[in-house]
Amino acid sequence: xxxxxxxxRASWYDADERKVRIERTGxxxxxxxxxxRLSEPLYKLSEAxxxxxxTEGAAPDMRMAAWAPVQAAxxxxxxxxxxxxxxxxxxxxxxxxxAVALDVFETSYGPDFLPVVMAREKASTLNDDAAAPExxxxxxxxxxQRDLVSDALLPPELQKRFAREMFAGExxxxxxxxxxxxxxxxLDPSLKIALDVIRRKRAAPKAERIAFLKSPRAEIAAAIGxxxxxxxxxxxxxxxxxSERVLGLGVWEPPPVPWLRNKAGQWLPERFPxxxxxxxxxxxxxxxxxxxxxxxxxxxxxxxxxxxxxQHFKVADVQDAFETLGLDRFGNGGMDEAPAKxxxxxxxxxxxxxxxxxxxxxxxLVIRQNLDGQEFVVAYAPRDTPAEVAFPSPPLVATRxxxxxxxxxxxxxxxxRAGWPGVLLADDxxxxxxxxxxxxxxxxxxxxxxxxxxxxxxxxxxxxxxxTALLRNWIEEAERHLAPGALGERVDAFGSSLRRLKxxxxxxxxxxxxxxxxxxxxxxxxxTT
Numbered sequence: 001x002x003x004x005x006x007x008x009r010a011s012w013y014d015a016d017e018r019k020v021r022i023e024r025t026g027x028x029x030x031x032x033x034x035x036x037r038l039s040e041p042l043y044k045l046s047e048a049x050x051x052x053x054x055t056e057g058a059a060p061d062m063r064m065a066a067w068a069p070v071q072a073a074x075x076x077x078x079x080x081x082x083x084x085x086x087x088x089x090x091x092x093x094x095x096x097x098x099a100v101a102l103d104v105f106e107t108s109y110g111p112d113f114l115p116v117v118m119a120r121e122k123a124s125t126l127n128d129d130a131a132a133p134e135x136x137x138x139x140x141x142x143x144x145q146r147d148l149v150s151d152a153l154l155p156p157e158l159q160k161r162f163a164r165e166m167f168a169g170e171x172x173x174x175x176x177x178x179x180x181x182x183x184x185x186x187l188d189p190s191l192k193i194a195l196d197v198i199r200r201k202r203a204a205p206k207a208e209r210i211a212f213l214k215s216p217r218a219e220i221a222a223a224i225g226x227x228x229x230x231x232x233x234x235x236x237x238x239x240x241x242x243s244e245r246v247l248g249l250g251v252w253e254p255p256p257v258p259w260l261r262n263k264a265g266q267w268l269p270e271r272f273p274x275x276x277x278x279x280x281x282x283x284x285x286x287x288x289x290x291x292x293x294x295x296x297x298x299x300x301x302x303x304x305x306x307x308x309x310x311q312h313f314k315v316a317d318v319q320d321a322f323e324t325l326g327l328d329r330f331g332n333g334g335m336d337e338a339p340a341k342x343x344x345x346x347x348x349x350x351x352x353x354x355x356x357x358x359x360x361x362x363x364x365l366v367i368r369q370n371l372d373g374q375e376f377v378v379a380y381a382p383r384d385t386p387a388e389v390a391f392p393s394p395p396l397v398a399t400r401x402x403x404x405x406x407x408x409x410x411x412x413x414x415x416x417r418a419g420w421p422g423v424l425l426a427d428d429x430x431x432x433x434x435x436x437x438x439x440x441x442x443x444x445x446x447x448x449x450x451x452x453x454x455x456x457x458x459x460x461x462x463x464x465x466x467x468t469a470l471l472r473n474w475i476e477e478a479e480r481h482l483a484p485g486a487l488g489e490r491v492d493a494f495g496s497s498l499r500r501l502k503x504x505x506x507x508x509x510x511x512x513x514x515x516x517x518x519x520x521x522x523x524x525x526x527x528t529t
């Protein structure tokens with residue numbers, strides 16, 4: 001296929017199955033005194049063959065790119081895959097990519113993104129940018145968007161190889177890529193331009209990357225000279241992971257919710273990270289109160305620096321951090337608190353904020369939220385489940401449940417079938433919450449297995465997150481109450497077992513891909529902390 005001298009020879013036969021030599025002009029074929037018009041599938045196939053033969057003597061990637069239309073046209077014309085005794089052609093797989101989605105993730109240097117190639121038919125229509133339709137009176141949810149994993153053109157391992165090893169390591173997009181033995185990826189010409197734009201924006205400063213994520217189609221349209229924007233719309237696929245609840249990228253501002261803070265000021269979590277100057281400091285209540293006290297003392301004494309837990313901080317940096325948390329510059333949580341003796345007197349206070357404080361405002365995702373009023377309503381789509389809704393019986397579950405455990409299981413199933421994203425199963429210690437959860441999970445896994453939804457990209461591993469001291473308890477409970485293999489293959493992502501999931505630290509390694517995601521996706525249930 002990639003040999004520079006290779007050609008495709010097409011043979012034509014008349015109605016009596018006699019081989020004839022034709023002269024083709026567009027869709028019109030002539031032989032002898034007869035002529036006929038080719039059907040659309042045969043015309044497309046003929047054009048694809050001529051296109052491939054026209055690349056004779058060209059580079060291998062151009063030959064691969066010209067072969068993909070032949071394979072696609074042959075399948076359309078015959079409604080079947082290529083049949084041949086040639087071992088090379090029978091083992092040949094050519095993926096034709098015509099669209100792309102963005103896999104966006106956060107890093108220490110700001111947002112980053114990689115392309116996920118998709119087939120042309122996954123692309124959006126001109127109505128894709130319209131506002132999402134609201135649920136009708138019957139509660140029917142809006143149609144689902146494309147999924148970054150299940151709608152991807154390539155299997156996960158090949159997608160990872162293309163994006164992280166090939167695309168990320170080159171300066172210019174090629175016509176085609178060799179992904180594996182006899183496995184090729186061919187890109188549409190316009191998609192090549194879009195990928196070049198994505199690569200260029202990945203290397204741009206943080207502010208430019210954020211601006212690109214706000215409106216990637218505009219950048220792609222400008223690069224391909226698409227004034228109408230139609231081509232860019234058909235190139236970039238907007239997945240639900242990319243757009244769900246996201247209004248845009250902008251300067252995040254704490255929502256005005258003074259009613260969340262009580263007069264005691266007990267609104268902070270037990271521990272939380274906080275950026276002070278260039279350092280990320282993990283604060284607890286004691287450290288936070290110490291910072292407040294030291295800032296007050298330094299302000300009164302006119303000092304520019306304080307020391308807390310053997311760490312040196314500039315007073316101005318700590319005060320900037322207080323303001324980022326929605327407090328005043330002395331760490332006070334609200335106007336309802338009694339003023340301290342070191343606070344600025346009203347006459348000295350600024351009536352208006354300075355035009356430019358010099359504080360770097362953090363760019364973050366701005367989302368709809370129901371903190372004060374209703375900005376969005378979630379319509380949950382009921383889940384398809386097996387007809388039988390009953391506590392799993394032997395041999396799947398070896399333990400006979402108590403009445404309250406059956407009631408808990410039934411409640412979990414009812415919430416799951418209603419489409420709820422999650423629930424809280426609360427009860428006293430020793431009453432079998434873990435057993436109920438394991439029985440429910442085995443019921444879910446059995447239903448998906450019987451429906452054929454536990455294979456390939458449709459597989460959905462169960463993730464169990466628990467304190468380290470309780471992870472072994474989950475394993476023992478599963479061994480005690482469930483039949484062997486009831487939940488399928490388990491992956492332990494904690495302790496010494498975590499080493500087996502770590503990826504090699506090669507030149508493409510980064511903290512974001514330190515764990516083998518493919519191994520986690522292939523598991524049936526994952527235990528971690």
